[in-house]
Amino acid sequence: MVNEYRFQHPETREDYEQLYEVMRRSFPDEDVDIIVRRLVEYHPEMSNTDYFMVKHGDKAVAGLVLIPQKWSIDGEELNVAEMGCVGTVPEHRRKRIQWILNKEFDEYAKSKGYDMCVLAGIPYFYRQFGYQYAVELDYETEIEVNILPEETSLVSRAFKEEDIPEAQRLLEQTQNRYLVHSIRTPEIWKMQQETRTYGAEPFKSTAILDDHKLVAYYRWWVEEKVFNVKELAFKAESYVDDIAACIRQEAMKQKAEKIKTKLSHEDDFSKYLIERGAEKNKPYGWQIKLLDPRSFLEKLGPVFEKRLAESKFKGLTKELCMNFWKYKIKLEFREGKLVSVETVSEAKRVLGMNPYASIQLFLGYRSREDLEYAYPDFYIRGGNEGLIDVLFPRKPGYIHYCY
Template sequence: MRDDPTLADATMQRDLGDGLTLRWSTAADTEAIAALLGSVHRTNADEPPNLTIGARTRMLMHGDWPTMGPGDFAVVQATAQAGQPLVACACLWHHTWEYAGIPLGVGRPEYVATDAAFRRKGLVRAIFAALHARSAAEGQTIQAITGIYSFYRQFGYEYALDLDGLRGVYLVQIPPGPVDASEPFGLRAATVKDIRALMALHAQRRADALLWSVHTAEEWRFTIVELAEMGTIEKVGMLQMIVDGAGAVVGYIHVAKRRWDAHLSVFECEVTPGTNWKAVALPLLRALAIYGQTVPNMEGDEPINRIDFRLGQAHPLYDVLGPTLAPYHEPAYAWYIRVADPLGFLRRIAPVLERRLAASAMVGFTGTLKLDWYRGGVQFTFAAGKLSGVEPWQPPLYGEEANAGCPILVFTQLLCGYRTLAELCAAFPDVWAQDEARLLLGILFPRQASYIID
């Protein structure tokens, strides 16, 4: 997958034919982008414009959003029409993740929209070419998107990381608190003085996560200060500290500031080392039930009846709550991941692969591993346990020289620890490996959970 670097320039204007021009946005496009997104992101054509996404657009384009600026929307403009409206758009957020401790720049496409009258003209494909080019120009190693079923595979993406997954607690199942005593734990709003504690709490999963999302002190500050000053319709969530009876911080939650149904969402929940999850769980549920009564329902007047913990596939709180307190369950969806330069990515993570090999039964391995991607391939060369080469490889016209085979997009699942080689072999007839290659690939690319905050 090669990206066209000319598309990354802020002054780029590309004629798409039929009076349509692809370009990058400026602050002057804010209301036009908000109008387009508000019109497209509706349940049906009879609904009024989506005011929430319009408000979010103004936030993103204001100039102080931590992960993007007013020039990060790629837009298509109908220059031949009256008023020259914008008819398609998507933006690029700029993140930093880590792969087993190695920092990676990540480009995240978001807020994708095309006016209904201009669909099936390849406009989103043209926009994504621009997003990918800018992401590459900024040295971002991968792109990631949360999106609709199957659609983004056509642009080189593959489902490769868990997204969400939840356990739900119905309010009627929460036991009442102490009658003649105060709760041992409660909640208070986070302040900028809590940033150091928040960063330490968030980092607790870092060592166990394959991919982990980095959040700077400025991003924490922005969430606490800037978002708190915005109107209700613009707010996504807020940070609250879990405190004991003496007011000492023992954890934090990231909880929704509005609802669209009868459910209150909790996006993050961590406690300090040595804090008993079981002791915290019930007071936390009762505090959230009280807080949930104050959260506005943007879609009607239905009162809250459930707390949804969107904490991934597994979490200590799930274990403590169990199926009795948290009977409602939704399995995880998935992040789409795009690795435009898989050879470059493999070279970047070579230290990780060497560490895995050194801790395995194949320690000190010397030899090669040829993996057929069916449109090219890769040859790994090891010398005394060190990865001395990651080079492109093509199968010969005759003979079977590959040690293993896996389509390149499916390989993304292996690379991201999303599935094991055995699971992929069972699911895909074109994933296979000879005995030594099977052992090596299992060592180099084990299944491992990631922790990415959406």
């Protein structure tokens, strides 16, 4: 059945129109075709090879998009390929067409030097392609508008393009609290301002000033009398009360009854709302796959060295042989430096690293103890528990959209 289909990247205007039609038919009334068209027309880094389609005869019947990004893990920059807008028209489903697209996606991502593939898609389906939940996603915190303070000395106005450099500094300051976070370039800032979309959703943006200086900004949208704060960054925690009052004033102006933030529960503003009785959800998760685990661990060398230097394992000289059951990787440390990361043929059953769950450890999503409890085939022996805890600490991540 798969032989009836052929893969290609769009090359002509007609190809792109067919890709948009695939999205329209795959996601009726969800405007996914508009999202793809917006990426084609506005994204500063994407080219035709970032759009994937499968044809049956001369008609496109399935497609997806690779959205290039940069993420940081404890200060180390990684190349990330987000798989988005994955769709197959109804009459061609259940014919393993997505296997064709995923194979092409992985091969292309490897050839372009991406470290990870990620997606924010539906539950379970992508496990068959090797994806695992590994970074928090879709936080919500909700509170009644009238609970927030009314008065503030700060001034609010519409966000302007000239605010971007300072807003970027505020965002980066906020992101430093997270083990894993995204890196948004000035070009992406400008694209988001021009299209007024954050991820796939519309937004308006407000700047907050203290003595004519930008001290905070937030992105928002109102839906069904709920004032949704999609992104917020501010200069210092001392501004939280005033920022809450500014948001309340705008929410009242928009006739909203509730305020809902999409910020991490670790964010200072989220904590402020939770202390005042806000309800919070259980977040979803980014699904992530490592394209080359050996290369990934090697790239984290500076991170490991920093963590060792700040721990009781400073100056460590040791070999760690990780048995991932399907493959084995040896990390060699000498005087606190990672000197080699090699794939080996033999490894004792001392560090039993479930190959699917281990990414949760690497990205701080779950602790060693969490994984040992959940997976009998994940275990740390030989007195290495403390060392693994230092190399792979549990710490939340948060991804601000970069398209």
